[in-house]
Amino acid sequence: MEEQVKGSKGERRRRLLSEKRYAETLFLKDVWWPAFGNFRLLFAEFELRDFKDGWRFLDFAFIINVTRVCIEIDPYGTHFRNIDRKQYDDNLHRHNDLVLDDWKVLRFSLDDIKYNPRKCQQTIMQAAAKWGLDDTKHLLQLIPTEYAVWKWVENQDDLVTPISVAKALRINRETSTKYLKSLVLKGLILPASREGKKIMRYRAKSSGRTNG
Known part of the structure; x- marks a missing residue:
């Protein structure tokens, strides 16, 4: 992940260096690393253009061959408690745009990552098998x-x-x-x-x- 920080700039770099990445850091430590033992092909704060030519940031993007998986971490309350109706609508549009652009989407709550990390690992591995990524573990290693x-x-x-x-x-x-x-x-x-x-x-x- 340090290499991604070094190679980043602008808003993505600011996000990667933010101290408000507790949930994402816990996901890396307790879910992703035990499952794969490597961060290859996993990109934090992945930047992409939406259909309105604006910029969106995904918590994580897992890209292998032509398959793109968006992984979002949702701490309870923080994503929706302080947003207005327009922002709420925009969040749903963001999700729909990803699906329409052939992204696979996985969402995990902070509580699940903290108290059920093994379940989260199993979900990712099951998704890899379902989406034809059976060789993922070998490839990452x-x-x-x-x-x-x-x-x-x-x-x-x-x-x-x-x-x-x-x-x-x-x-x-x-x-x-x-x-x-x-x-x-x-x-x-x-x-x-x-x-x-x-x-x-x-x-x-x-x-x-x-x-x-």
């Missing part, structure tokens, strides 16, 4: 180079080889082979062709190709 290999393979329409990966990412062939095999074992990419027991080419799991 990849080391940076391994993640870079996975991301590059996912973006390719054609089959890839250890040599093509090595050239694209400027790593040696042995390293690319090691991580390609590791990603296959974790179920994140698929072998596409073999010579005996040796895998010669690989493909993205999302690819429509069949094994050759």
